[in-house]
Amino acid sequence: EADIYQTPRYLVIGTGKKITLECSQTMGHDKMYWYQQDPGMELHLIHYSYGVNSTEKGDLSSESTVSRIRTEHFPLTLESARPSHTSQYLCASSGTSGKVAIYEQYFGPGTRLTVT
Amino acid sequence: AQSVTQLDSHVSVSEGTPVLLRCNYSSSYSPSLFWYVQHPNKGLQLLLKYTSAATLVKGINGFEAEFKKSETSFHLTKPSAHMSDAAEYFCVVTVSGGSYIPTFGRGTSLIVHP
Numbered sequence: 001e002a003d004i005y006q007t008p009r010y011l012v013i014g015t016g017k018k019i020t021l022e023c024s025q026t027m028g029h030d031k032m033y034w035y036q037q038d039p040g041m042e043l044h045l046i047h048y049s050y051g052v053n054s055t056e057k058g059d060l061s062s063e064s065t066v067s068r069i070r071t072e073h074f075p076l077t078l079e080s081a082r083p084s085h086t087s088q089y090l091c092a093s094s095g096t097s098g099k100v101a102i103y104e105q106y107f108g109p110g111t112r113l114t115v116t
Numbered sequence: 117a118q119s120v121t122q123l124d125s126h127v128s129v130s131e132g133t134p135v136l137l138r139c140n141y142s143s144s145y146s147p148s149l150f151w152y153v154q155h156p157n158k159g160l161q162l163l164l165k166y167t168s169a170a171t172l173v174k175g176i177n178g179f180e181a182e183f184k185k186s187e188t189s190f191h192l193t194k195p196s197a198h199m200s201d202a203a204e205y206f207c208v209v210t211v212s213g214g215s216y217i218p219t220f221g222r223g224t225s226l227i228v229h230p
Contacts, residue, residue, distance in 0.1 A: 042220060042223055045217065050216070103148045103150070107161070112157070
């Protein structure tokens with residue numbers, strides 16, 4: 001079944017630790033996105049990718065970095081976690097059908113990160 | 117440039133009564149419009165989409181939306197609310213032939229009273 005996965009679902013970690021949030025999709029989508037969302041609040045785009053070896057920063061400045069070495073995998077890394085990074089992180093993907101772009105996004109379940 | 121305005125941050129209805137969540141957009145080109153729903157501690161799920169076909173779009177769980185170009189609106193409706201509809205709803209616009217970066221509204225929290 002085509003899907004998009006995020007691990008871990010919940011993470012509590014101390015200040016200064018390096019963390020990687022995983023995101024994988026099985027739909028062969030070329031475009032992938034990372035959003036940051038505080039509880040009950042709007043989504044903020046922090047990173048996106050048009051395809052392998054393509055990464056761009058989003059509207060919200062973030063201290064995180066991303067990589068896109070494989071089509072299906074789009075991990076997000078924080079080199080040194082801080083309490084201000086406490087939030088929910090949502091991964092999404094979108095693709096094409098033949099030569100036609102499909103604009104709707106498919107979202108993972110999210111990772112809720114708490115930095116103490 | 118594109119933008120989305122969700123006119124209500126919260127909407128409160130009684131179970132069994134109609135739901136109306138309002139969304140206005142602006143776009144320099146032909147827009148694709150979407151409504152997503154987010155239940156607590158979950159990711160977003162696509163409810164319905166408009167991509168230049170029929171202006172009245174039917175989605176999952178009895179929701180529908182009507183694209184009105186003259187009013188630049190894409191309001192979400194449901195004839196009869198159910199308790200399980202309580203969630204956050206996001207209106208989204210993407211411009212055809214653009215950067216594929218969707219613009220999200222701030223969200224509307226739907227509260228359903230028994």
